[in-house]
Amino acid sequence: MSERLAPFRPYAPGTQPDNNAPGYRSTGLRHPTRPLLKIPQTITELFGPQFSPAQFPPTDNIAVSGTHEAVGERIIVAGFVRDEDGRPVANTMVEIWQANAAGRYNHPRDTHDAPLDPDFKGSGRVFTDQNGAYRFITIKPGSYPWGNHANAWRPNHIHFSLFGAGYATRLITQMYFPGDPLLALDPIFLATADATARNRLIAKFDLDVGKQDYALGYRFDMYLRGRNATPMEDHHADHH
């Protein structure tokens, strides 16, 4: 690890949610109350975990369990993972998890009175290719109620987890579906001030991503932090 890497750029103002999000009740006792301490990006932050398909086998079709098809509307979700400069983020692991078609997670703490589907576990992982492209097959998740406020329902969503090039590029997000009337009521979606930024969490309906007589398609591209143009980490060492 002797090479020098440029630090990752700061997030654009307003494009990331504040952890103090009063509309989302669970943030009340969980958001730090002191300002975050800005630290330099060292090799700890500039490098990050890398996962190989050999050690972390991909599971790109989670709409099927053995030979049993899961219940629900089969969909294909595909897109690119790129950095802010449009460069592909290749060979990076993409983890997903979601509720089943009825809006129930295969999770012991989900007590929503909707049926479980024995053929839908609800999680998978894929790797991007050299162009940063990923693709998986699943079923469209249902909405479900949650206790945040009276008659609160989460919009349909799929959870995503990405790592990217460094520890500093970690991203956990949720993909939403176009035209969902619950988006305008959802305090998690609305926690991000910048409407353009949050609207990019809504996938694009795209028949070409789908497959005739098989599945509808949604395109969801994700962007991870880009690097500054020049290495800064050893700035002082370079000039003394």
Added chain:
Amino acid sequence: MQTTTSQTIGPYWHLIEDKSWSDLTRFGATGEVITVTGTITDGANAKMTDACVEIWQTSPVASDEFPGFGRAATDDSGYFSFKTIMPEPVRGPGNILQAPHLAVTILARGLMFHLATRLYFENEPTNENDPVLSLIGDKALRNTLIARQTKTGVWHLDIHLQGDAETVFFEI
């Protein structure tokens, strides 16, 4: 294009949990094996039982034998535990060595954006000149990042998201 917006990991992230990931020695890494345990406490002084904790270390250098990365859930009592290899000091900015440390990420329901902090080891002499610890003038605050040794090979850190003992969290 700007970086995609973060959303909470939520209460059901365990669907991607693989309990083996909390053992960073599972691929055959050798070295000084240590156990790192901890708790995460919220602003009502309740231990969080639904959090996802991730660690990352650049020493030893990641390889097929050592992923450098681990993930663990807090259990019903609010405890998490990792088995890993004790890191050595690593290069820091301007040729100042960084003390041995683990990067720690906390994700949970109620966190819209993951929290980043570090875990250092008590009685480690290089802590004194560590470039990140040195940014924290207040000794009590600095100590929120320093795990204590509870027995041979076992280190423990209590992380607090709010309150008098609130942990120092980073903007990276």
